[in-house]
Amino acid sequence: MLAQTRRPTQRQLLSIFVRTAKDRTSVASPTNTIVRRTFASSTNRATSWMQSNSRISTVFSILMGIGIVSTTYGVYQFYNTFTMWPPEVRGDLRAGIKAKNQGDLDLSERYLRRAWATAQTLPLSVFSPEPHLKLSGIAIALAEVQESSNQPSDAYETYSTALAHLRAARSKLSGRERMRAVALAHKLGEMAEVYQRGAEEAEHFLTFAVEEALRVVKEDGTAAVKGKQRDGDGAEEGQAGMMLAELELPWWVRKTDVAAPLEALGRFYAGEGKPEYSTTLYLQAIGMLMQPPPGKKDATVEDRCRAAQIMNNLSDVMVRGPPPSNLNSAESWARQAQGVIEKTRSLPRTPGDEEGMALCEQTLAAVLFNLGTLLEMSGKHDDAKKSFQDSLEQAKRIGLRSGAMEARSAVRRLERSAGQSTLSTAPPTKQ
Numbered sequence: 001m002l003a004q005t006r007r008p009t010q011r012q013l014l015s016i017f018v019r020t021a022k023d024r025t026s027v028a029s030p031t032n033t034i035v036r037r038t039f040a041s042s043t044n045r046a047t048s049w050m051q052s053n054s055r056i057s058t059v060f061s062i063l064m065g066i067g068i069v070s071t072t073y074g075v076y077q078f079y080n081t082f083t084m085w086p087p088e089v090r091g092d093l094r095a096g097i098k099a100k101n102q103g104d105l106d107l108s109e110r111y112l113r114r115a116w117a118t119a120q121t122l123p124l125s126v127f128s129p130e131p132h133l134k135l136s137g138i139a140i141a142l143a144e145v146q147e148s149s150n151q152p153s154d155a156y157e158t159y160s161t162a163l164a165h166l167r168a169a170r171s172k173l174s175g176r177e178r179m180r181a182v183a184l185a186h187k188l189g190e191m192a193e194v195y196q197r198g199a200e201e202a203e204h205f206l207t208f209a210v211e212e213a214l215r216v217v218k219e220d221g222t223a224a225v226k227g228k229q230r231d232g233d234g235a236e237e238g239q240a241g242m243m244l245a246e247l248e249l250p251w252w253v254r255k256t257d258v259a260a261p262l263e264a265l266g267r268f269y270a271g272e273g274k275p276e277y278s279t280t281l282y283l284q285a286i287g288m289l290m291q292p293p294p295g296k297k298d299a300t301v302e303d304r305c306r307a308a309q310i311m312n313n314l315s316d317v318m319v320r321g322p323p324p325s326n327l328n329s330a331e332s333w334a335r336q337a338q339g340v341i342e343k344t345r346s347l348p349r350t351p352g353d354e355e356g357m358a359l360c361e362q363t364l365a366a367v368l369f370n371l372g373t374l375l376e377m378s379g380k381h382d383d384a385k386k387s388f389q390d391s392l393e394q395a396k397r398i399g400l401r402s403g404a405m406e407a408r409s410a411v412r413r414l415e416r417s418a419g420q421s422t423l424s425t426a427p428p429t430k431q
Contacts, residue, residue, distance in 0.1 A: 086126040089115040089138065096141065105149045112142040116158070132169060132177040136162040136184065152195050159188050175250060178216045179257060185209035186261045189268070199272060206268055209261035210281075217249060217258065255303055259285040263310055275317045282314045290340075302356030304344045309363050311337035312370060319374065327378050334371040338364065358398075365394040365403045372410060385414045 085093055096111030116138050124131040139162035146155035166173065166181040173181070189205035192198065249258065266281030289307035292299050299307070315333035319326050341360045349357065372387035388410040395403035 085134070086119075086122060088122060088126075089119050092118070093138065093141075096145075100145055105145055109142065109145050109149060112138070112145055116142050130174050130177055132166055132173055133180055136166060136177075136180050140184075152191065156188065156191050156195065156197075159184055159191070163188065175216055175219075175253075178212060179253060182209045182213045182216065182261060183257070185212065186264055189261075189264060193268065193271075199268075202268055203265075203272075206261060206265040210265050213258055213261055217253060255288055255291070256306065259288050259306065259310075262288075263313075266310075267313065270313070270317050275320050278317050279314065282310050282317065286310050286314070298347055300356070301344055301347065301349060301353040301360070304340055304347075305356045305360035305363060308337040308340045308344075308360060308367070311340065312363060312367050315370060315374070319377075327374055331371065331374045331378070334367055334374060337367045338371065341367070361394070361398045362400065365391050365398065365400055365407075368394060369403070369407055369410070372407075376410075376414070381414055381418065385411060388414065 092111045092115035096108045096115060099105075099108035099111060119127075119135055119138050124135070127134045139158050143155040143158040143162075146152075146158060163181060163184040166177065166184065170178070170181075185205045186209040189202050189209060192202035192205060249255065262281045262285040266278040266285065269275075269277035269281070286307050289303040289310070290299050298304070311333050315330045315337065318333055319330035321329065341364045344357070344360050368387050368391035372384045372391060375381075375384035375387055388407050392404055392407035392411060395401075395407055
């Protein structure tokens with residue numbers, strides 16, 4: 001049983017970020033993210049496409065995917081050189097990975113399960129350096145195969161055991177090993193939501209992921225507070241949204257590693273009806289992703305596209321506030337997401353940017369649909385129709401058939417509504 005996790009107040013959430021950045025000679029920052037598939041969920045016109053594609057593989061698949069990548073990145077580097085593994089597990093690992101690549105998941109699981117059981121009986125010294133990185137890597141490989149074999153409960157237990165090992169050895173872990181714990185906690189938080197293991201359990205893991213990431217970056221990174229110096233012992237709450245973006249991460253931590261759990265916890269609180277918490281977390285993730293790398297004018301294509309996704313999610317949160325400011329704020333964030341994507345289209349690209357740009361193009365179709373819904377809610381039917389039409393054209397251009405169907409349906413609905421309105425206001429025909 002997990003200890004009950006108390007939800008923090010908004011001030012406490014803000015204070016976490018303020019405290020992290022407060023010591024300008026030490027360090028600060030957080031790690032990894034996801035978000036549920038819903039658009040402007042406060043409106044009845046949030047159709048099935050809005051629910052399944054508005055985040056176009058958003059935080060659930062994209063950002064959850066980030067957590068998986070963060071966790072397994074480096075694991076396959078070890079697989080490429082099996083001689084780096086102790087002889088006691090080397091043969092089973094090699095056979096398990098080979099079977100997986102050949103599509104024989106049952107055989108792969110048997111080999112990997114035996115490798116994991118054997119690994120837990122060996123002294124940590126045989127896995128050096130960074131033994132927990134390798135040890136947890138075996139567990140991740142096994143759990144991934146279990147997930148692919150439709151055994152989520154077994155995978156969940158394997159991930160949980162790996163995280164328990166890491167947490168038990170926390171005082172002896174390297175920074176990269178602690179970030180592996182962050183990624184595992186993020187993954188478990190995601191799975192707890194997907195497989196309905198209870199909000200308390202999901203919150204427990206996601207909160208640990210965010211807090212541990214903050215601690216890791218504070219202790220192992222270098223504070224690089226830019227711009228004007230701030231007076232006083234702390235920062236105002238209004239400044240907290242920029243804190244993480246102003247901090248330099250350790251070289252071995254990627255921005256997506258930090259943004260993923262932030263976004264995931266933000267999505268969790270949005271689903272729990274705590275928009276004030278999710279807003280704080282989303283803003284931190286957006287600020288971090290949009291921060292250009294040192295010496296660069298703009299953030300990377302991938303980071304900008306993920307930030308646009310989260311802006312669209314933030315628009316969803318904003319619409320739940322008190323009217324009429326809620327619609328104005330939601331529309332503002334949707335337009336900002338659109339602007340980020342349009343500017344990203346004009347930036348120089350490398351071949352490695354294609355996947356990130358594809359995410360931008362999918363997100364744009366969703367943003368335009370979301371914007372149309374918001375404009376319709378505001379009574380701006382002509383503008384709403386144009387936004388739905390733009391969404392339709394974008395969805396058709398990228399081959400998103402389900403999105404095109406939803407956008408076309410929205411356009412026809414507005415046309416029918418306009419036609420009925422014209423008929424009701426027309427003067428009676430003379431006999």
